[in-house]
Amino acid sequence: MRRSRAFIPTTKEVPNDATLPSHQFLVRGGFINQQGAGLYNFLPLGKIVLEKIRTIVKEELDMAGCNEVQLSFVTPIGLWDRSGRADAMGKEMLRIQDRHQNDFVLSPTNEEAMVELVKNRVTSYKDLPLNLYQINTKFRDEARPRYGLLRGREFLMKDGYSFHASTEDMIREFDLMEETYKKIFTRLGLDFRVVQADSGAIGGEGSKEFHVLADSGEDTIIVCESCDYGANIETIFDNEEEVDALNEKTYEELQTKEISEKCSCGGNLSFKKGIEVGHIFQLGTKYSSALEANFSDENGKPRPFEMATFGIGVSRLVASVIEQNHDENGCIWTKETAPYTINIMVSNIKDETQMTLGEELYLKLLGENVEAMFDDRKERFGFKMKDAELIGFPYTVIIGKELDNGLVQVYDRKTQEKISVKTGDIYKHIMELI
Numbered sequence: 183m184r185r186s187r188a189f190i191p192t193t194k195e196v197p198n199d200a201t202l203p204s205h206q207f208l209v210r211g212g213f214i215n216q217q218g219a220g221l222y223n224f225l226p227l228g229k230i231v232l233e234k235i236r237t238i239v240k241e242e243l244d245m246a247g248c249n250e251v252q253l254s255f256v257t258p259i260g261l262w263d264r265s266g267r268a269d270a271m272g273k274e275m276l277r278i279q280d281r282h283q284n285d286f287v288l289s290p291t292n293e294e295a296m297v298e299l300v301k302n303r304v305t306s307y308k309d310l311p312l313n314l315y316q317i318n319t320k321f322r323d324e325a326r327p328r329y330g331l332l333r334g335r336e337f338l339m340k341d342g343y344s345f346h347a348s349t350e351d352m353i354r355e356f357d358l359m360e361e362t363y364k365k366i367f368t369r370l371g372l373d374f375r376v377v378q379a380d381s382g383a384i385g386g387e388g389s390k391e392f393h394v395l396a397d398s399g400e401d402t403i404i405v406c407e408s409c410d411y412g413a414n415i416e417t418i419f420d421n422e423e424e425v426d427a428l429n430e431k432t433y434e435e436l437q438t439k440e441i442s443e444k445c446s447c448g449g450n451l452s453f454k455k456g457i458e459v460g461h462i463f464q465l466g467t468k469y470s471s472a473l474e475a476n477f478s479d480e481n482g483k484p485r486p487f488e489m490a491t492f493g494i495g496v497s498r499l500v501a502s503v504i505e506q507n508h509d510e511n512g513c514i515w516t517k518e519t520a521p522y523t524i525n526i527m528v529s530n531i532k533d534e535t536q537m538t539l540g541e542e543l544y545l546k547l548l549g550e551n552v553e554a555m556f557d558d559r560k561e562r563f564g565f566k567m568k569d570a571e572l573i574g575f576p577y578t579v580i581i582g583k584e585l586d587n588g589l590v591q592v593y594d595r596k597t598q599e600k601i602s603v604k605t606g607d608i609y610k611h612i613m614e615l616i
């Protein structure tokens with residue numbers, strides 16, 4: 183993409199309500215803009231990042247044998263009445279009426295709708311197991327939408343639902359999805375932890391959360407330094423006021439016998455702040471029984487499906503990457519999530535030699551399907567450099583005064599190091615970097 187043709191409205195102004203780095207930099211860098219309280223538009227850069235994350239999620243799920251579908255965003259409230267969740271979801275579930283006074287909801291999640299999809303279409307144990315998922319818009323009418331994409335009202339979510347003939351097979355799929363989620367977050371370049379969690383309004387007997395470690399995280403998690411044990415403090419303390427109080431304390435100074443006994447290996451436990459980006463649940467027959475969704479077992483008898491459900495906050499991951507990867511100048515995208523890998527910046531576009539080299543390098547990279555931005559704007563070098571740091575391109579090739587000596591500079595956004603490379607070697611050097 184040529185920067186002179188790109189719609190990237192960067193700004194120095196920090197939004198008044200933006201307290202977190204991801205909120206500030208995603209708005210300032212021209213990735214998103216606010217449409218209303220908890221409502222955000224994805225501009226071209228933001229859309230590219232969102233689609234990259236979506237692609238990784240889809241690739242790993244498809245590899246694990248899941249089937250992608252897409253459900254209606256609007257769901258009849260009758261399904262929620264039958265499962266008993268219409269009242270339990272409270273005001274977070276936005277209710278609407280059509281012109282005929284029929285009641286609907288803007289889906290906050292889709293357990294009921296997916297069960298209804300499978301009901302009477304999967305009728306025998308021979309058709310099981312089955313794992314269906316979608317990556318679709320959700321809406322939760324948060325009382326206090328804040329922190330940009332981390333706690334918005336409308337968001338993109340991957341929600342998956344599996345159906346089984348036995349509890350044992352459901353747990354097998356639950357374990358498979360845990361490993362699949364680990365692959366997803368590892369590919370995204372994130373430092374994360376898997377912890378025991380509270381099932382909340384979704385229900386079921388067991389659940390696990392996936393947390394990206396970040397100082398700005400709303401959740402407090404406990405992790406063992408010697409084994410895989412981890413837990414959200416909500417699973418340890420039943421009293422909400424006690425949990426809220428713990429969230430405000432200095433975790434390194436807080437030690438209790440109640441916590442230390444939770445890990446069987448006896449290793450040191452530490453408190454971390456986490457951003458929840460994924461949650462998986464063992465549902466059992468909670469929804470299939472309520473909605474009378476049955477299959478015929480080996481003896482021809484009707485039985486409700488054993489179920490599990492699996493969620494990933496896809497749009498939340500956009501912000502989570504930046505909460506974990508930024509500095510005072512802006513975003514530092516991981517290679518898997520960067521909107522463009524290489525930024526070619528011509529210092530003086532009036533210099534024909536500089537422009538010719540920039541054009542040649544740009545076209546050569548495009549020919550090799552390298553994601554490259556060519557900054558050909560009529561702006562000062564300092565302005566363009568600040569823009570590049572704010573946006574967070576992994577590498578910026580600076581074509582400037584050193585070209586007289588046959589050299590260009592390569593700036594590494596993560597390390598902030600600049601190295602000089604011979605013009606004849608720059609293409610090879612870029613390909614080695616990426």
